[in-house]
Amino acid sequence: MSSTANENANESKSNESFYKHHVFFCVNQRDDGRECCNQHDAEGVRGYAKDQIKKLGLSGHGKVRINTAGCLDRCEEGPVLVIYPDNVWYHYVDKDDVDEIIHEHIQHGRVVERLKI
Numbered sequence: 001m002s003s004t005a006n007e008n009a010n011e012s013k014s015n016e017s018f019y020k021h022h023v024f025f026c027v028n029q030r031d032d033g034r035e036c037c038n039q040h041d042a043e044g045v046r047g048y049a050k051d052q053i054k055k056l057g058l059s060g061h062g063k064v065r066i067n068t069a070g071c072l073d074r075c076e077e078g079p080v081l082v083i084y085p086d087n088v089w090y091h092y093v094d095k096d097d098v099d100e101i102i103h104e105h106i107q108h109g110r111v112v113e114r115l116k117i
């Protein structure tokens, strides 16, 4: 490969997102009484989301990745998740909300306005 072709290949690699949807669930736990996402079972809901994404065959490079995150500093709005590179933040209450986010946003590219923060 010529150096120009190599540079072009590297440029196109750096411009594409490794995952189409990279989803971060805050699972921060605080034990001092302050608001935190894990007091709403964020870890359990994240596990559910991960299982659903796998079941739907959506996980992997170029597709979807579900990750945990520490505090995302939106504690009062929690529990929260954020989807990159879309940069869309959601508050959810339960697994039904996560199902809706998976179905609408991840599978069909439609932002769920009622859950968006």
Ligand code: FES
Pocket: 026, 027, 028, 029, 035, 036, 037, 038, 070, 071, 072, 073, 074, 075, 076, 078, 079, 080
């Ligand atoms: S504890 Fe989840 S955003 Fe801070």
